[in-house]
Amino acid sequence: MEADLRRILLDTARRLLVQEGYSRLSMRKIASEAGYSATSLYLHFANKDDLIHTLVEEGMERLFQQLSAAPAEASGAPAQLAALCRAYLSFAVDNAEYYEIMFMQRSDELARFPTEKYRKARRNLELFRDTIADGQGSGAFQPGVPFVQATSIWSLLHGTVALHLAGRVDARIDRDALFASVVTLAVSGLRATRQLEPNAPLS
Amino acid sequence: MEADLRRILLDTARRLLVQEGYSRLSMRKIASEAGYSATSLYLHFANKDDLIHTLVEEGMERLFQQLSAAPAEASGAPAQLAALCRAYLSFAVDNAEYYEIMFMQRSDELARFPTEKYRKARRNLELFRDTIADGQGSGAFQPGVPFVQATSIWSLLHGTVALHLAGRVDARIDRDALFASVVTLAVSGLRATRQLEPNAPLS
DNA sequence: AAAGTAGATTAACGGTGTTAAGTTGTACGT
DNA sequence: ACGTACAACTTAACACCGTTAATCTACTTT
Numbered sequence: 001m002e003a004d005l006r007r008i009l010l011d012t013a014r015r016l017l018v019q020e021g022y023s024r025l026s027m028r029k030i031a032s033e034a035g036y037s038a039t040s041l042y043l044h045f046a047n048k049d050d051l052i053h054t055l056v057e058e059g060m061e062r063l064f065q066q067l068s069a070a071p072a073e074a075s076g077a078p079a080q081l082a083a084l085c086r087a088y089l090s091f092a093v094d095n096a097e098y099y100e101i102m103f104m105q106r107s108d109e110l111a112r113f114p115t116e117k118y119r120k121a122r123r124n125l126e127l128f129r130d131t132i133a134d135g136q137g138s139g140a141f142q143p144g145v146p147f148v149q150a151t152s153i154w155s156l157l158h159g160t161v162a163l164h165l166a167g168r169v170d171a172r173i174d175r176d177a178l179f180a181s182v183v184t185l186a187v188s189g190l191r192a193t194r195q196l197e198p199n200a201p202l203s
Numbered sequence: 204m205e206a207d208l209r210r211i212l213l214d215t216a217r218r219l220l221v222q223e224g225y226s227r228l229s230m231r232k233i234a235s236e237a238g239y240s241a242t243s244l245y246l247h248f249a250n251k252d253d254l255i256h257t258l259v260e261e262g263m264e265r266l267f268q269q270l271s272a273a274p275a276e277a278s279g280a281p282a283q284l285a286a287l288c289r290a291y292l293s294f295a296v297d298n299a300e301y302y303e304i305m306f307m308q309r310s311d312e313l314a315r316f317p318t319e320k321y322r323k324a325r326r327n328l329e330l331f332r333d334t335i336a337d338g339q340g341s342g343a344f345q346p347g348v349p350f351v352q353a354t355s356i357w358s359l360l361h362g363t364v365a366l367h368l369a370g371r372v373d374a375r376i377d378r379d380a381l382f383a384s385v386v387t388l389a390v391s392g393l394r395a396t397r398q399l400e401p402n403a404p405l406s
Numbered sequence: 407a408a409a410g411t412a413g414a415t416t417a418a419c420g421g422t423g424t425t426a427a428g429t430t431g432t433a434c435g436t
Numbered sequence: 437a438c439g440t441a442c443a444a445c446t447t448a449a450c451a452c453c454g455t456t457a458a459t460c461t462a463c464t465t466t
Binding site for chain 4: 242
């Protein structure tokens with residue numbers, strides 16, 4: 001009927017997602033909200049996963065734009081990394097429902113979503129990797145495999161967001177204080193340093 | 204009929220949880236697996252959340268025992284912190300389904316579980332906090348609020364586990380290599396250091 | 407023997423994702 | 437102009453889900 005029902009359904013789904021959260025989002029509700037029968041969705045999406053993945057892809061794109069813009073004004077890899085971290089955290093709290101489907105959903109069982117769609121997700125990680133590699137080149141960061149270190153930083157940021165969104169962080173801890181501590185941990189964890197105590201076996 | 208049906212149901216639930224994963228765990232399945240009707244569960248648990256929370260509490264207890272034993276042989280706060288981190292990561296991969304309900308479940312909507320039950324969860328965090336406070340006392344760690352820093356470290360560990368369990372980590376990254384990188388990040392992120400570049404505005 | 411009760415069950419409600427079959431309207435070839 | 441083909445959409449149905457209300461059963465207490 002309408003110009004592009006697929007587009008309408010996606011927009012409706014996104015609206016409901018933001019309004020009521022992922023746990024209350026159902027195919028039937030999306031359909032009735034859009035004024036169609038539930039089975040209409042299956043003319044445009046293989047299943048619920050497929051629909052969600054499309055939203056995820058859009059979310060990855062948004063995140064990429066927000067991350068790309070972040071380190072522009074900062075100078076030096078450490079400051080740029082800090083800016084990236086803050087941008088990631090900001091995106092997560094500003095788009096909590098998006099974040100939930102993007103990262104907090106176990107890509108269910110076998111139905112892992114097509115590798116082609118991973119590309120947009122990976123681009124975000126590459127922003128971190130490149131900044132880390134820069135910092136290693138300039139001697140600001142300790143040596144290591146940038147891609148692995150980027151994944152570590154991502155883990156830190158994701159964990160922070162995930163615990164926050166799940167309401168698991170102790171209520172006495174101020175959110176912004178925690179975020180600041182996390183960013184500090186990220187940057188100083190990678191910084192090239194001269195240990196005060198050069199002993200202490202780590203591994 | 205049996206000695207303690209509540210106990211039987213919990214054991215059945217835990218077995219199914221490990222066998223088939225949380226997403227396939229239903230009240231009806233637990234009941235039929237145990238040889239009872241679905242509604243019997245409601246004689247012993249207020250609802251599904253209540254049952255799950257009981258398992259969560261048991262999981263928290265297990266985690267505490269594993270964490271408590273970890274730093275025993277290590278000497279010095281940094282090495283002890285590293286041991287705690289490794290113990291946490293080990294627990295998570297060895298008890299993936301447990302971990303999922305313990306930390307990866309949004310304590311759903313209003314139904315946050317009673318603060319009394321949070322106590323066991325908090326004890327685990329306090330192990331990290333105390334080790335960090337120790338390290339600050341001995342000058343091995345930089346100053347800061349130990350409870351906040353402990354939460355940061357926890358975020359790092361949780362993020363690592365969550366991404367791993369959700370299958371979100373790039374397949375080219377070896378799990379143990381990532382874990383090692385994460386532990387390094389945790390310890391060196393807290394270490395008292397003398398920066399090679401004492402400039403670089405962070406905030 | 408009668409009454410009460412704890413433990414378990416069946417039936418049912420409203421919800422979910424999804425598939426199969428049926429309906430409707432419009433465009434097109436003849 | 438008519439019949440056909442096809443696309444868009446709907447209704448009916450299946451097999452699940454968590455949960456409540458009402459019922460049954462067997463045993464204990466009086």
